[in-house]
Amino acid sequence: RSLTLLINVAFTYAIFIFATGNFVPLGGIESVWLICALSFWFLSLLSAPWFVPPRDAIVSAVGSLLILFTLDLSKLELFRAELEIIRWVSIIFSFFILILALVALFLHDKNRRSPGGAFAYRLTDIFGRGETLFTPPALISVIGAFQPNFSVIAWLLMFWLLLVIGRPVERIGAAWRQWGIEEKALKDTPSIGNIERIDHPNIVRVKLSSGGSWTPNRLHTASMPDGTQQYLISLFSQVQGSEVVGTGLCVSTAADPTDLPTGHVCATHDDAKTADFIENLSGVKDAELIGFAVENSTIGILCFEVSITSGLAEGDVVFARLGGIEVFYQIIDAETTEESFDQNPRGTHIVRATQLGSYSPEIGFSRYSWLPSMNTPLFAARSREFLSTHRTDREFEVGTVPTTNVGVVANIDDLVEFHSAVLGVTGTGKTELALDIVREAVEREVKVFCVDFTGEYRHRLTDLTPTFPAPSNKQATELESQLFAVDTGEYGAKKEKKVLKEGIDALRKSTAKEIEAFLRNDDDHLAVLELSEITNTKATLRLTELYLSTIMAWAQEHRRARQIMIVLEEAHTIVPEVFGSGFDADTQFVVSRIGQIALQGRKYGVGLMVISQRTALVSKTILSQCNTFFTHTLIDQTSLKFLESVYSSQHTRLIPNLGKFEFLAYGKALKAERPIMLRREFEQAKKDASDALRQPLPQNNEMELEGSEEEHIEVEQQGPKITQL
Numbered sequence: 001r002s003l004t005l006l007i008n009v010a011f012t013y014a015i016f017i018f019a020t021g022n023f024v025p026l027g028g029i030e031s032v033w034l035i036c037a038l039s040f041w042f043l044s045l046l047s048a049p050w051f052v053p054p055r056d057a058i059v060s061a062v063g064s065l066l067i068l069f070t071l072d073l074s075k076l077e078l079f080r081a082e083l084e085i086i087r088w089v090s091i092i093f094s095f096f097i098l099i100l101a102l103v104a105l106f107l108h109d110k111n112r113r114s115p116g117g118a119f120a121y122r123l124t125d126i127f128g129r130g131e132t133l134f135t136p137p138a139l140i141s142v143i144g145a146f147q148p149n150f151s152v153i154a155w156l157l158m159f160w161l162l163l164v165i166g167r168p169v170e171r172i173g174a175a176w177r178q179w180g181i182e183e184k185a186l187k188d189t190p191s192i193g194n195i196e197r198i199d200h201p202n203i204v205r206v207k208l209s210s211g212g213s214w215t216p217n218r219l220h221t222a223s224m225p226d227g228t229q230q231y232l233i234s235l236f237s238q239v240q241g242s243e244v245v246g247t248g249l250c251v252s253t254a255a256d257p258t259d260l261p262t263g264h265v266c267a268t269h270d271d272a273k274t275a276d277f278i279e280n281l282s283g284v285k286d287a288e289l290i291g292f293a294v295e296n297s298t299i300g301i302l303c304f305e306v307s308i309t310s311g312l313a314e315g316d317v318v319f320a321r322l323g324g325i326e327v328f329y330q331i332i333d334a335e336t337t338e339e340s341f342d343q344n345p346r347g348t349h350i351v352r353a354t355q356l357g358s359y360s361p362e363i364g365f366s367r368y369s370w371l372p373s374m375n376t377p378l379f380a381a382r383s384r385e386f387l388s389t390h391r392t393d394r395e396f397e398v399g400t401v402p403t404t405n406v407g408v409v410a411n412i413d414d415l416v417e418f419h420s421a422v423l424g425v426t427g428t429g430k431t432e433l434a435l436d437i438v439r440e441a442v443e444r445e446v447k448v449f450c451v452d453f454t455g456e457y458r459h460r461l462t463d464l465t466p467t468f469p470a471p472s473n474k475q476a477t478e479l480e481s482q483l484f485a486v487d488t489g490e491y492g493a494k495k496e497k498k499v500l501k502e503g504i505d506a507l508r509k510s511t512a513k514e515i516e517a518f519l520r521n522d523d524d525h526l527a528v529l530e531l532s533e534i535t536n537t538k539a540t541l542r543l544t545e546l547y548l549s550t551i552m553a554w555a556q557e558h559r560r561a562r563q564i565m566i567v568l569e570e571a572h573t574i575v576p577e578v579f580g581s582g583f584d585a586d587t588q589f590v591v592s593r594i595g596q597i598a599l600q601g602r603k604y605g606v607g608l609m610v611i612s613q614r615t616a617l618v619s620k621t622i623l624s625q626c627n628t629f630f631t632h633t634l635i636d637q638t639s640l641k642f643l644e645s646v647y648s649s650q651h652t653r654l655i656p657n658l659g660k661f662e663f664l665a666y667g668k669a670l671k672a673e674r675p676i677m678l679r680r681e682f683e684q685a686k687k688d689a690s691d692a693l694r695q696p697l698p699q700n701n702e703m704e705l706e707g708s709e710e711e712h713i714e715v716e717q718q719g720p721k722i723t724q725l
Contacts, residue, residue, distance in 0.1 A: 036135075036138040043130055057125075071141075073144055192266060235306075238307070251281065288383055300355050316380065328356040333650065334349060354675065381403065410671075427660065429660055540573070608622070627667050629666055629667055665677075
């Protein structure tokens with residue numbers, strides 16, 4: 001202000017010397033315009049802070065009145081009458097402004113809500129400006145003092161209009177000062193970009209300037225178009241044409257606004273404040289903000305946008321805070337898509353996740369009844385530490401949710417009561433899961449009857465001291481011969497069928513004794529039926545049906561005296577899908593009989609666990625009665641089509657991509673109300689035990705099994721692999 005005053009005074013004094021030829025004001029009428037200019041500038045530039053409206057109008061009006069009253073126009077030759085009229089009109093106007101300012105001073109200061117005081121204050125502010133009050137005496141001075149030299153009058157009038165009323169020096173000084181302030185503010189809070197678009201209600205797209213950094217999960221301040229300033233947490237950035245666009249989430253209104261131009265965004269590096277904002281949004285400490293909900297989400301399937309560098313993977317768990325409740329979702333799919341962004345396509349990465357629900361240690365995952373709103377922030381669950389799921393003595397852990405420490409629990413009673421299926425191609429870990437379930441069942445004194453034609457159960461479950469019910473070699477041979485006779489006999493084979501029935505009845509009696517002994521013995525809880533010596537498929541099915549029907553008969557007679565679980569390994573060979581398989585009527589009857597046993601078993605405490613590589617080859621009558629499924633990798637379309645009715649089409653697309661020891665689980669026995677992808681940890685001891693069954697023969701044992709009986713015995717004593725060979 002002082003600098004502006006000095007420049008104006010110097011310039012005005014130079015004009016005065018040019019117009020009058022005098023270096024010192026003489027006090028005549030020719031000096032009045034100079035006095036008016038100096039009074040105006042001193043008042044407006046230096047005295048304004050002490051004479052705020054309407055006090056400045058009072059001082060200006062008094063100064064104008066003093067000048068107007070002292071003007072002597074009696075010696076003028078031209079325009080004297082007209083100038084006198086102007087002088088008196090100006091006196092009246094200045095006096096009116098003085099009165100109006102006094103009214104505003106008393107009324108408005110006494111009661112700011114006074115309508116009269118507010119009206120007087122507004123009028124004073126409009127008409128009581130210094131340039132308005134000092135212009136009439138200055139014009140009278142110029143016209144009266146320099147007539148008849150009209151060129152000087154014209155120059156002085158132009159000077160007054162441009163320099164006093166236009167106030168260029170003051171405006172240039174104010175602009176210079178504002179430029180300095182903005183430059184300092186830019187250094188203190190450097191802008192990293194401009195707001196390009198705002199997606200209601202809380203997503204901001206920022207066009208980053210050259211060199212602007214947009215590191216994820218960092219705090220920024222954005223000056224919004226409505227005049228407010230919002231804190232942003234950066235999410236990710238994407239290349240859009242020749243520019244980089246950053247996406248941020250509005251988290252709060254800035255309590256201490258910075259001097260930031262509207263539409264600009266600056267970095268606000270405050271890790272503590274960032275952590276507080278994220279904790280308020282997520283409800284937990286150290287949560288990782290990864291994205292936000294977008295359109296096309298449903299209650300069961302959530303769609304959210306992330307960066308390709310988010311580090312997420314299939315099966316990972318994310319969560320949102322809805323109504324004060326943490327709702328968890330598991331990633332099952334992702335895709336790239338394109339959005340029109342101001343006529344310029346912008347690539348986005350949309351992730352789909354299925355709802356797991358809210359989590360509690362008591363009940364596991366339970367469904368949530370609504371969906372997140374648009375732009376709801378999503379957080380990764382990989383950094384969270386969950387409380388362990390509570391387990392009763394009838395429950396055990398079947399797997400953990402990927403990237404979390406949440407173990408999903410199954411109830412052995414529900415597995416027995418409502419049947420289950422373990423599915424997956426070879427090498428995915430399904431047999432390991434089945435063996436662990438068998439161990440858990442035996443530990444809880446469930447009678448487990450395994451039908452295994454692979455020979456693996458005998459060796460992998462040796463520590464459980466299983467029994468091995470089976471027909472004698474003679475009985476098995478006779479059964480195969482009788483079935484062959486029926487197949488090759490004369491039309492109808494009545495005689496052969498009679499012999500076959502007598503043989504089966506004899507087998508049923510010996511089988512009943514074995515089953516009775518197993519089910520009544522309190523020390524034996526595991527039985528493994530192996531029929532590796534029988535090569536006839538019909539004989540295998542007949543014997544399997546015989547043992548299962550005997551178990552069912554015992555269970556019907558001793559209703560729920562024992563919990564019994566029947567495990568069918570390689571179930572597609574035991575309960576195959578008979579339609580279109582080429583089996584004859586007798587064989588189809590046997591398979592149907594096994595299916596009926598499985599269906600009726602739950603009434604009497606007999607459960608069923610089906611293990612198979614391909615659901616397409618397993619009886620759908622059996623599978624449709626299973627209420628709990630553990631599905632590892634499957635690739636055939638028939639199996640996947642069937643499993644769409646168990647899970648959903650979205651979950652089914654996940655199955656071919658499952659890794660080793662990963663599986664999809666769903667059903668009544670689990671503490672999870674929706675399908676969930678689980679993972680089991682690799683255990684070297686189990687791998688070694690499995691590999692031991694596949695070791696190649698030693699070189700000195702590679703021999704033809706010919707020679708004396710002693711040689712045969714010696715070879716058989718080499719171990720189970722030689723016996724199988």
